[in-house]
Amino acid sequence: MSSALRNTLRAAGRTAAVGTAALGLVLLGAGAASAHVTVTPSTTAAGSYTVLTFSVPHGCDGSATTSVAISMPEEIIAVTPTVNQGWDVEKKMEKLDTPVDDGHGGQYTERVDQIVYTAKIPLPDALRDTFELSLKLPEKEGAKLVFPAVQKCEKGETPWTEVVADGAEEPEHPAPYIVLTAAEGAEHGAATPTPAETAMSVAPAIDPSRAAANSAASPSSGDPGVVGWAGLVLGAIGAATGVTALVRGRKTS
Template identity: 85%
Template sequence: MSSALRNTLRTTAVGTAALGLVLFGASAASAHVTVTPSTTAAGSYTVLTFSVPHGCDGSSTTSVAISMPEQIIAVTPTVNPGWDVEKKMEKLDTPVDNGHGGQYTERVDQVVYTAKTPLPDGLRDAFELSLKLPEEAGAKLVFPAIQKCEKGETPWTEVTEDGAEEPEHPAPFIVLTAAQAAGHDAVTPAPVPTASAAPAIAPSQAAADSAASSDSGGAGVVGWAGLVLGAIGAAAGVTALVRSRKTS
């Protein structure tokens, strides 16, 4: 075997091994319970979608309990037809303003989805939670989740530290980004006129044009009436002349 052929085979083997590691890593990551936010902007309302891609070592999932960070006060779960949903509350040491003239005296500690029929290991489901994010850009919000199955359970509760390898059972988390500018502060640009656009007509000009059109129409009617009367008069004159000749 030539050295060139050996080098080619070695390069191919290394590339195949690297691709295998990448695919294995992607597969392992997709096997976790994950969270996908509709937005991560600090201070905004978001919908967090928690995905459950498999059971516990082949066993069907019976419930998923998602814990809320302490910064989260109120949560509105989306109804999932295949699951019962329950909010477990925790009393606050100090009431918090709810922004509507009242106060929160307790917060949502956990949201628990319980399967009406166990979710088979080979099927995926997702749960949506609507909530308001804290106004702390850069903050990391961790949502530990306990997945219970017909046989056993999986605690997705290990915090992924910055710069460290991902743990075996990482807890879902998001990192808040800078707050978005208020929508009402945006200025709507004026439309750009085009060559095909018809010029606007002022109300006074439109009224004048209408009056002129009416006057022109009236004059036309009078002119046609005069022509008709003239034709009738000419016909009457011819008739009288013919009669006078017959009489004479």
């Protein structure tokens, strides 16, 4: 084997090793990110109802998970947890300083502070589970809602409570969060059409000249028109012809 060929093979080997190492770092980063407790909303539109799905991918350093406590932002008042057959669920309430209108003629005097899921049988480290919460999002586009979560295990616990600052590197135990987007529905300021406008948009406009032509060509049932007068004239002619024939018959007899 020539020296030139050996050098080429060595260079190719070093390139492959660097590529493999880089790929390993990428996969390691992806694995670390996916290992967090995360939240996935069904919608992030401000003012809408959403279902938040919190995912717990593993235990605490190999220990099985026994409970997950999810704290609600102060802007959230009411929360409806979804039943999970393997867990008991509890709402922890907080009294409001000022009552809040519930939109149905009543008032909220307290808000949901925490939702706590407690495992009936500890969730093994190698298994994952999810928890769904239904709630209404605040009507503030661009707001960031943070849901700190504390995962307790048979041995130890992991507080997923560190807030991710804008532009900063992700902390070791980031708190789940979502950012509200524009509200759904019609554009703001769009006018509601009146019944008359709605009727005009449904019924096609009629050209006056065409309407007049149609009226002349097709007379209404209440006006005899040209056809009616022609019938009367023909009837009179027929009657006169009958009278003349009768008179002639009498003369000949």
